[in-house]
Amino acid sequence: MRDFLRNRRSRLTPDDVGLITAGRRRTPGLRREEVATLAGVGVSWYTWLEQGRDINASAEVLDAIGGALRLTEPERAHLYVLAGLNPPLEGGAKGVEVPQQLRDLLDSWLPRPAILRDRYWNLLMVNDTAQAVFGLGDDDHNCLISFFTNARYRSMHTHWASAAPDVVAAFRADVARAPGDPEFGRVIDDLSAVSPEFAELWARHEVGLPAQSVKAVRHPEAGELLFDMTTLAVVDRPGWYLEFYNPQPGSETGHRLGLLVVRNPG
CATH class of the missing domain: 3.30.450.180 (Beta-Lactamase)
Structure with a gap:
């Protein structure tokens, strides 16, 4: 969990997620507090999650973090697995286009x-x-x-x-x-x-x-x-x-x- 979230956070820039920054940044990618703000969760809670502490993360919170980090569907499913939850499932057959x-x-x-x-x-x-x-x-x-x-x-x-x-x-x-x-x-x-x-x-x-x-x-x-x-x-x-x-x-x-x-x- 720690390595995955750090890696996903480091690949994004403030411009990628619509944040305005000023001055020189020593940290590559987004800061933890920026991810927490984008996801609507507490900075301390997100820090604990990234540190791999034993805390409970709901599907709604994981979805919010996945959105903040611009995760792809496979990455989002991987985040669920790391958090000990079943990955989200796609809907039924209505409107499905078979390749x-x-x-x-x-x-x-x-x-x-x-x-x-x-x-x-x-x-x-x-x-x-x-x-x-x-x-x-x-x-x-x-x-x-x-x-x-x-x-x-x-x-x-x-x-x-x-x-x-x-x-x-x-x-x-x-x-x-x-x-x-x-x-x-x-x-x-x-x-x-x-x-x-x-x-x-x-x-x-x-x-x-x-x-x-x-x-x-x-x-x-x-x-x-x-x-x-x-x-x-x-x-x-x-x-x-x-x-x-x-x-x-x-x-x-x-x-x-x-x-x-x-x-x-x-």
Whole structure:
């Protein structure tokens, strides 16, 4: 904490933050009292924080200090970690623009299914095969909500009932990483209001960590499909995840998937 704040403070000049100074300055960058003034905190308190003393810093105060020091988003997240707090999370999927490189990546996985989602399990992009194979439509915006409310998806999921507890447990593990996050709360409240099954499973408080897994689908045209699913984090987009589905070796999935794509091009 001490070294990080000193370094960030030394790289700024009074002109950078709109301060007017007179005379020669012996200290490179901003002074501690200037940072404290810009952040609206006491000079002694900021000094203790920079010295790494055991004091409590709220998210609001850290945001103010981050603004005063002109921290970037990664630097701001690092400040939270140094202070022992969870880094701030970005909002949900509304208005999110998916970079063309990621769009091209999902399309390059065709004819195999691929999905891009965020930490709240909001669907950011679904390639054409994923839509056809998993029964996802234009009204599907969240993986968890669709899992419980999309009748077509449920009917196609071979082991829906046995998979449901694991799905909810995995979602709870994600929620636990961001206590009090309102977007997670919105998903939980909205789904609980329309799905008694989800509400019952959520009340169990089971927690599980998803790993590489198998997804089984009974498609009305292609029949039984088995996929190995691998989830990858998008490093330059914290909270975004790519789900790639590969036909399970030894199954007829690859052949059946090819026939499905031929019958339903584009």
